[in-house]
Amino acid sequence: MKLTDAQIERYSRQLILPNIGGKGQEKILNAKVLVIGAGGLGSPASLYLASAGVGKIGIVDSDKVEVNNLQRQIVHSTSTVGKPKVDSAKERLNAINPEIEIVPFNLRLTSANIMDIIKDYDIVVDGSDNFPTRFLVNDACVLAKKPLSHGGIFRFDGQAITILPGESACYRCLFPEPPPPGLVPSCQEAGILGVVAGIIGTIQANEVLKYILKTGDLLTGRLLVFNALDSSFRQVKVPKDPNCPVCGKNPTVTELIDYEQFCQVKPRSAAGGSDG
Amino acid sequence: MSDAVPNEVLNLENIACPNNFVRTKLKLEEMETGQTLEVILDDGEPIRNVPRAVKEEGHEILKAEKIDNKWKILIKKI
16 A cells, blocks of 8 residues: 555654654554544544544444534534534544545444444444443453443543453453442533543544554553643553453453443432532 | 665655655655665755654665755665
């Protein structure tokens, strides 16, 4: 594969980098990345991946763009309010980079469809906003041995970790089970600063690019924790848990689980309690 | 240093920085270690920047000669 003049022009500022060059750019152009959620994390992640030239980007989301998304979900626009998020994202990403393939999945991931969707991709970016999806994605990636970049955001805090199944700690090594319904307020209730999503989603894009390029050190075995109020980054070591329910020695999770969508079934009174 | 015919030649007249370096770098990537590349560069920024960047990537500049207001440099791929 030889880069065209147009590609040399488009990617010149990263072709210059010692770790990329023409061979690295070819790896990026041939890469296939699945982004789960076209929201606060998926927006910056997909924007940077598309800009860098990732050849195929799948995007999964079942929602439509709402005005209240635009404060942080920067892949969407006022003009795409009401459209499916995956179509809005595709429009914007292809406007930046028309030569890459964007594959929209306008659906909610379940135990029945996730394996079939992730199988075509090299690495998965989890930008989901709820625990059932987060655990489903982790378990599916572990079972399919698919690399995964996890990102999570909450108010002024964010976290990220990269998971190489079998090699490094997975999400369940950190959190063995989802919290009970109602214990943790969702983003919708707790609020989120847009830049926190931007920073964490961008870190996820960086992890994906390093994975594709086989360069640098991935954020494996360590959780990166960001706080926007004191502008601090901390790293917490996360060893692989031998008793992890899904990637441990004697796993109890051997098939995918559809946890209850408890954000939506939570009684209104509870939602209004501490965070309303 | 030899006056032998270079393995490859790249004319980068009127190609601005940093694209002249990008093209030099991509050409060098395709070549074998030890081969030589002759590059024609404009005077000014290009001749100040490209040889330096090529050296930073670990290659060797064998020769740089000024011909009228152009430069001809010979690079050895390391």
